Amino acid sequence: MAAVDSLSASGAKPGFKAIPGIVKDKVVGVAKNASKIGKDDPRKVMHCGKVGLALTLNSLFYYYNPLYDGFGQSGIWAVLTVVVVFEFTVGGTLSKSLNRGFATFSAASLGFGVVYLAQLSGRDEQAMVIGVVVFILAALTTFTRFFPRIKKKYDYGMVIFILTFSMVAVSGYRAEKIMVMSYQRLLTVVIGGATCIIISILVCPAWAGEDLQNLIAGNIEKLAKSLEGFGNAYFCFPDEDDESGVVAKGDDKAYDHQHYKSVLNSKTSEESLATFAWWEIGHGEFRFRHPWKQYLKVGDLARECASHIHALSAYLTSENQAPIEFVKTIKEPCMAMCSESTKALRELSSTLKTMTHPSPAIQTHLQTSKAAIADLRAALQASPAAGAGAGAGADLFSIIPVLAVASILTDIAACVDKISESTEELSVKARFKKPGKADNNSSAPAPAPELQLLHRGTVNPVAEDEGGYAAVAISGTSQDSPEIGNSNPPEDETKKIISKSGEANNIVNKT
């Protein structure tokens, strides 16, 4: 339509050729879109086939004579149920089927009771009694839908409760064979729901729990990519001998650090997947009562980290130019923080994906990152800028952006530490697999994860709405850090730690 409008507006009348052209473009556009959706997640295409199959099976109530003779027109309720309860994920289907089943049963029972009681009064009063009861019950049930807990898990059940109760109570006024009819309907609803559940579990199941885990692992991976992209773009000076003496921003790499953006808006998806996952039966590594809430906590921390990275990215496009001399003085510790946090995030993502206990390499990366914070402190305390404006007239004002980047990087390091603690807690709660041979290799520092968890004290992951970032947290060099009392470890020591972490990495990858 928009295309037609613009044509008319420009004075050219859409001729006989133009309209098919527009339609063709539209069709091609839709087809491309559809093929993209199908390629991105082939389970979606499968889902459509599953819905068709369930519908066709339940249509047999009509097509197959013996069934039709038994259920009559009530068979259509099986078809109806399939259409409204079959959701993409197993959890969604289970949630809607069970809600519908229980709501139908309880509302129908209550409806019969009311109809029976109303029949005790006269015919004229009967309509009045039923009318008043339907009004009150519908209003009350509608109100319960405003309770957040009920809204989250039982909203659909409440709708079906009002629906069935009204139907039974109102039609009970007229139908004589209401008991038989209701029994048939309840049975067909159960059959319709059961078909959906069975097909959604047996034919290429799309588990909400797995989707949640992959979403969060993917988000953490995205954070790692963004952080790596930022480090490369901000601290790498392709033309270091640039005469201008100011930081040359790697604009061509600007897209490397954009991955975090989808993380910022994934809260709603995570929560709805966790709600669906709550309904799912145990399967594979996932038990019936898997700690889904702990996944949400990890997801919230990942979002906190994403918002730090969002703040970082502003400095990449900032017009405020930092003096290159000063940037160079703190480049090394900042790059180390960046790369160690990136590596830790990658490890954490793989911990989630493979459902194994967190690799000891993560702790190594976190320690190295803390050592880099100590290096940064030393570099700043010794910085000529503090003494007298280094190089190209560096005053306090002009170095603010670089200091802010350094400060945010330490925040990110603290946040990665929190993600690591929360993931460790998850690995214990969800009984992740223990890594096999890595523990026996003495070259990697490998404390048992549970012991480590106890050692680190009570873990209090920060929920997003309790919030409060981890502060500048350069004070975060923890008391049990090996760097305490030696705030500026010699460079070769840092390298040793890094190489150790590299080894640990390789070991984990081999196992």
Add this chain to the structure above:
Amino acid sequence: MAAVDSLSASGAKPGFKAIPGIVKDKVVGVAKNASKIGKDDPRKVMHCGKVGLALTLNSLFYYYNPLYDGFGQSGIWAVLTVVVVFEFTVGGTLSKSLNRGFATFSAASLGFGVVYLAQLSGRDEQAMVIGVVVFILAALTTFTRFFPRIKKKYDYGMVIFILTFSMVAVSGYRAEKIMVMSYQRLLTVVIGGATCIIISILVCPAWAGEDLQNLIAGNIEKLAKSLEGFGNAYFCFPDEDDESGVVAKGDDKAYDHQHYKSVLNSKTSEESLATFAWWEIGHGEFRFRHPWKQYLKVGDLARECASHIHALSAYLTSENQAPIEFVKTIKEPCMAMCSESTKALRELSSTLKTMTHPSPAIQTHLQTSKAAIADLRAALQASPAAGAGAGAGADLFSIIPVLAVASILTDIAACVDKISESTEELSVKARFKKPGKADNNSSAPAPAPELQLLHRGTVNPVAEDEGGYAAVAISGTSQDSPEIGNSNPPEDETKKIISKSGEANNIVNKT
């Protein structure tokens, strides 16, 4: 249940007295919860009554003999429609009713066509043909639900399309009077939907559009409160002669700046309200095609601002202590930025609430805020810390938090500027009322808002997912700022500007 479990766990068996006690506590808890929901938004209680009313009215198809004689059992579809389409907001109800109406009509027509064609073949082939067509159409329609655009506005219509088509096609195989029955059902669906629409519009309407506007205006007000709370907590030293010489954080005021948190998570609510508002008819100041998307842009910018405030709040609870001497040197411009941004946010919120053109006072506040940024630059350039570590051994490392706070405050000022631009654009698009007499009063600097908009160049509000913060943006002291070339206006001049804005404020409030 949890209470019972805990009792059993502690060894005390729930006695005859304990269970009623627990039940009583539970009931009291639910009642308190319910009364809170009702008090927070009395329209929710009203909504329950409206649903009851619509149901009772549509039950008349059964109770009232002449209607029952006309429609028979199809009357139940009116009841069914009411239960599933009556939503809290007018927009929600319209969206579902129209979706249901059009989907039922088109699917029923298509269903008849298919049944007619199938009847041309033999009886045995008929079931086969219908089965195959239902399978294909259901699968295709299910797939369209994965298209984001369709999911957003027409998801319910698609479900009803599959539902009605399957019902008509499948039951067409058996029912002889299918035309009459379908006509009756369509009519009762239309009547049920129309009842819902009429009641939801005429009886205490809850317009999604108004809710959206109030939500966004409320969010901006919350930002103002948080920012004010932060300024008071961070820069006010109750015991300025404190011997420790470090910033004393006002912990008791910690809760004053927590308002922003709900803003961070309001994206989903805003989007769903905007989708519902899109369906709403014109009412009051809101036209039929009100620029809802522009509201979302303002909402996104408010969220960006909230994430800056979130970053600020970390410094309030930070253990890293900044030397009080240094904080004092930049306290004045920072406080000015804080308070001017707060005032501008308050004005913007009231602009949205009252649907009037943005008050000229907003520009005054923004200009004063820019002047404060220039003051900050001057203060930092002249700071003794840049010369040689002021007072209590202030090195670069220890002043990072204070510099970061200053930097974030300038980001916030830039963000408030963007919110102001976006709100101006909204006020033009949505044809907000012009402020009446304020324009005639020469004491207030009152350029016509439209002219001002043109003067400020093309407005490019930043959508959240295009993102990128406004950088440290101290370079943001714009070229047309009156402070250019006079980066440190004398204090009395600043006061004059503030008092002018105060006057403008009063004028706006009077009109």
